[in-house]
Amino acid sequence: MSAAEPMSEHPVDALVRDHLRRQASTVDAAALLARVRAGQGEPGASATGADSLRSLTLPARPKRRWLRALLGLAAAAAALLAFVGGRVSGPVQARPEVILREARQAHALPVDRCYLVQFVPDPNGPLAGRPLFGQPRQTRLWTRGDRFWAESMRANERWAWGQDDQGNIWIASGGQDGHSFAPGEAPELLSLAADVCTLRVETLLDQVLAGYLLEHEKPDVGTATHRIHVRPRPGQTPWPVRGAVLDVDAETRVLRRLVLQRTTRDGRPLATVTFTLIETQTQDDLRYQLRGHLEDPSSPPTPLPLRWRILLAALRRAP
Amino acid sequence: VVDLDAWVLATAADAVAYAASLLRNRAAAEDVVQDCYCRLLARADRYDLARDGRKLLFAAVTNACINVRSRTRPVNSFDEGENGLEPIVTDRRAEPPDHAVQRRELELAVSDALQRLPAMQRAALELKGLGHSLQDIAEALNTSAGNAGVLIHRARQAMAIYLAPYLEEPVG
Numbered sequence: 001m002s003a004a005e006p007m008s009e010h011p012v013d014a015l016v017r018d019h020l021r022r023q024a025s026t027v028d029a030a031a032l033l034a035r036v037r038a039g040q041g042e043p044g045a046s047a048t049g050a051d052s053l054r055s056l057t058l059p060a061r062p063k064r065r066w067l068r069a070l071l072g073l074a075a076a077a078a079a080l081l082a083f084v085g086g087r088v089s090g091p092v093q094a095r096p097e098v099i100l101r102e103a104r105q106a107h108a109l110p111v112d113r114c115y116l117v118q119f120v121p122d123p124n125g126p127l128a129g130r131p132l133f134g135q136p137r138q139t140r141l142w143t144r145g146d147r148f149w150a151e152s153m154r155a156n157e158r159w160a161w162g163q164d165d166q167g168n169i170w171i172a173s174g175g176q177d178g179h180s181f182a183p184g185e186a187p188e189l190l191s192l193a194a195d196v197c198t199l200r201v202e203t204l205l206d207q208v209l210a211g212y213l214l215e216h217e218k219p220d221v222g223t224a225t226h227r228i229h230v231r232p233r234p235g236q237t238p239w240p241v242r243g244a245v246l247d248v249d250a251e252t253r254v255l256r257r258l259v260l261q262r263t264t265r266d267g268r269p270l271a272t273v274t275f276t277l278i279e280t281q282t283q284d285d286l287r288y289q290l291r292g293h294l295e296d297p298s299s300p301p302t303p304l305p306l307r308w309r310i311l312l313a314a315l316r317r318a319p
Numbered sequence: 320v321v322d323l324d325a326w327v328l329a330t331a332a333d334a335v336a337y338a339a340s341l342l343r344n345r346a347a348a349e350d351v352v353q354d355c356y357c358r359l360l361a362r363a364d365r366y367d368l369a370r371d372g373r374k375l376l377f378a379a380v381t382n383a384c385i386n387v388r389s390r391t392r393p394v395n396s397f398d399e400g401e402n403g404l405e406p407i408v409t410d411r412r413a414e415p416p417d418h419a420v421q422r423r424e425l426e427l428a429v430s431d432a433l434q435r436l437p438a439m440q441r442a443a444l445e446l447k448g449l450g451h452s453l454q455d456i457a458e459a460l461n462t463s464a465g466n467a468g469v470l471i472h473r474a475r476q477a478m479a480i481y482l483a484p485y486l487e488e489p490v491g
Contacts, residue, residue: 011486012478016448019429023336032331032349033324036356095350 096214096228100205100246102253107201108145113254114279115141115199117150122269127193141275146200147288160293161190169194170290180290195240195262199275201255207240224250225257237267254280323363327356330373334380337445340433341384351387355379377451378459381442425485432481440474447471 009017120136121127141150149162161171169186172178181187186194208214208230217227230244240262247257258275286292331352338348359366359375366375433441439460446456457467479486 010475012444012475012482013448015425015429015478015482015485016433016444017450019426019433020333020336020340020445020448022426023339024332027332027335029328029331032335032353032356033327035349035353036327036360095354098347098350101346 096216096226097209099216099226099228099248099253100209100214103246103248103255104202104205104209106253107143107205107255110144112142112144112281112283113277114281115143115275116278117141117199118274118276119271120273121271125268125270126264127271140278141198142283142287143199143201144283144288146202148198148200149288149293150198151293162288162290162293163194163198164289168290170293172290172293175293175295178290178294199258204240204260208244208246211236212241226250237265239263239265239267242267242269323360323368326368326372330376331356333449334376337377337449338380338384340430340445341381341438341442342387343434347387348384351383352380355383374451374455374458377446377449377455381446381459382461385438385442428482428485432478435481436474436477440470440477443467443470444474444478 117139118136119138139150139152141148146167147163147165149160151160152158158175159171159173161169163169164180167183168180169183169190170178170180171190181190211233212230213233215229215231217229225247228246228248230241230246232238232242241260242263243261245257245259246255248254249256254277255275256277258273260273260275262270262273264270284292334352334355335345335348338351339345342348342351355376359368359372359379366372368375433445436444439462442460443456446459447453451459453464453467453471456471457464460467460470462470
């Protein structure tokens, strides 16, 4: 590489150079070095596994037998092809952070997705034995961003609940009664259930990206998903999950399956919740609102005392 | 003997800035550069990093970015900051507000103009701006030195048109 010569520099080159320098001035090289060190420690990322790159000195030519030398030459040739001619050897392996950021973008779009939710409370957790959420159950959950709605899958039950675009949590019973709780006003059990049983993808991925260790399981040939294992950092209070497995569609970056080991805010096990994508279909905006689940949407909101009766009635319908 | 920590620290900023400019996504750029470092350092005993490390690094970043772009569908983002233009932290106390506006406008114009170039032209021009030789650019782009020169020439011409309002005199 030769140094640039400012005196003869093309004006456009100067603009581009200044542009790149400004961008470079915002880069935290030390943080990137830390990431490279961490990457060197990942399985398969490096043969060195060094705690510090300083432990490597160059040139270092380890003694090998002739066969190893021959294999080394072949490997070096392959490595050079893979490294310099990346277009020949295929795309670079995506990092889990990148995949999850792209998943977040995909789920931020106003697309309606339906997940089958299998909920198994921890036998020693605070939900065990509680009405409605204290037993294993299965529901269908529609999501659009952080909005959701779900309804009973049992023939003898008729209830639905959800969260609208304003953050109100609502519950409807029998198509006749219902109530909407403003953000922060919902009963504790309902809020907890909304956190645990539903899938607010943007919120979840923000939490996972901010504070967890991510490991990308190398996909099998022909697999159409990336599997990412999520686990807490050492010393971290494991909330909202103490572990998770996320299957992300390799093409669309949509979450196809999630297994979340949910916890309380102090890190106690709460439930294992599995979400499986089963359908993508446009839903009417009304389906995410209370009045979309009432037979007479024009009826006035129920008075205050009734909402507790409705809620309690719904919560008593334990499976 | 190469101090690899120092080598990474010395080259990381330029590499990330280059990748961010190609990808228009700072986070993805950092991931790509990290991956390139890991791959290069995993084979550190096979390369003379003191002599060739920078060239190899930028060649790898170039290819990785082109790969990422080729398999990522184009999307529009409404989030400022997602496009690789991170806030620039500098001491602007002595700078008149109108100068700051003009400078910011020029920064955006350059960034926007670069985005309008084909990927190969943009990579060639940016590597040139980073001080790489024509031969190094040709190797990074897997082409001949002559073609690298053509790419740079065409990129300059296009940029000169895009940036004409900001250039003091016509550029050939």
